[in-house]
Amino acid sequence: xxxxxxxxxxxxxxxxxxxTIYMADNGTxxxxxxxxxxxxxxxLGTFNDDGVEHGFEEDTEEVKSWQRGVVRVIVTGRTxxxxxxxxxxxxxxxxxxxxxxxxxxxxxxxxxxxxxxxxARPKAAFLFEWTxxxxxxxxxxxxxxxxxxxxxxxxxxxxxxxxxxxxxxxxGENLAQWQIADTDFYAEAAPAPVTKD
Numbered sequence: 001x002x003x004x005x006x007x008x009x010x011x012x013x014x015x016x017x018x019x020t021i022y023m024a025d026n027g028t029x030x031x032x033x034x035x036x037x038x039x040x041x042x043x044l045g046t047f048n049d050d051g052v053e054h055g056f057e058e059d060t061e062e063v064k065s066w067q068r069g070v071v072r073v074i075v076t077g078r079t080x081x082x083x084x085x086x087x088x089x090x091x092x093x094x095x096x097x098x099x100x101x102x103x104x105x106x107x108x109x110x111x112x113x114x115x116x117x118x119x120a121r122p123k124a125a126f127l128f129e130w131t132x133x134x135x136x137x138x139x140x141x142x143x144x145x146x147x148x149x150x151x152x153x154x155x156x157x158x159x160x161x162x163x164x165x166x167x168x169x170x171x172g173e174n175l176a177q178w179q180i181a182d183t184d185f186y187a188e189a190a191p192a193p194v195t196k197d
Contacts, residue, residue: 011184014137016051019130020044021084021166023096028125030140033179041127044096045088048161052128054139055081055165080168080175081147082128082139085161096124096146097162121145126166135182142176143169 003009022041031037059077062070086093091102094113099121103112128139150163168175180186 009184009188012188014132014135014182016130016137017132019052019128020047021052021082022127022129023092024125024127026123026125027142027172029142030127030138030177030179033181037127037129042092044084044086044093045090046086048085048087048159050085052130053083054128055079055083078175080141082126082141082166083163084166085150085163087159087161089160089162093162097149097164099146123169135184136180137182138179140177140179141166141168142172142174145169 021044022037023044024041028040031041037043057079058075059079061074061076063072063074065071086097091111095101098113098115099119100113100116103114104110105112123143123145126141126144128141130137144166146164147167148165150161152160152162154160
């Protein structure tokens, strides 16, 4: 649908019906558009119905002139985060939450996580995907760390929730990249073909 006389295009209204976040080794490349993440990407599983919150903030500095006040605003830094509440008590979720890998005891068939008083959280790549029907949006963060966690609650009335915030880190060319496989979005973004009379 093209834009109507008032400039609206309701075909571009999106609802993130379902999605997930994957984790991989730091610097892992984004999968090819239209393909599924391979075995190098580990899903963090099911989240609560709050979904994923995409935080984005900018630090700015005003350039002021003597005669006219503020004449320009310079962006000096950006912060990009993904906040999630994982419902699955799985090894990848606990590894991301505590910042330490599991220790596996094959003799007793038990898994331990050693929670130290301080930790250098490992860097990792993250892939956030959500879909609305056949429309797929994918955010790739090549380098990130879990920067905040929320205290889990253990009770017989609620599922255990592992809340955490993933923060994109600098050092690369991009903090993140959106890869959008959405025909309506493409039609809006792609230049119209030039026709000859």
